[in-house]
Amino acid sequence: MLSAQGQVPVTSEHGATVAKEIGAGYKECSAKTGKGVKEVFEAALRESMKGRWGRTMKDKKCVII
Numbered sequence: 234m235l236s237a238q239g240q241v242p243v244t245s246e247h248g249a250t251v252a253k254e255i256g257a258g259y260k261e262c263s264a265k266t267g268k269g270v271k272e273v274f275e276a277a278l279r280e281s282m283k284g285r286w287g288r289t290m291k292d293k294k295c296v297i298i
Contacts, residue, residue, distance in 0.1 A: 252259035260276055262269035
């Protein structure tokens with residue numbers, strides 16, 4: 234499917250290199266097989282919940298307006 238769109242898969246090496254360059258963690262998953270998808274989303278959620286100095290925010294509440 235990627236080749237039909239003129240794209241190629243990202244290699245593990247390239248993903249890890251880019252993650253290191255931007256100071257991010259690197260996780261792999263497959264949308265096709267579902268392998269690792271839950272772990273990637275859980276890691277992204279944990280990172281998004283970290284405060285400014287890397288501590289998890291517990292006292293913030295979500296407000297829907």
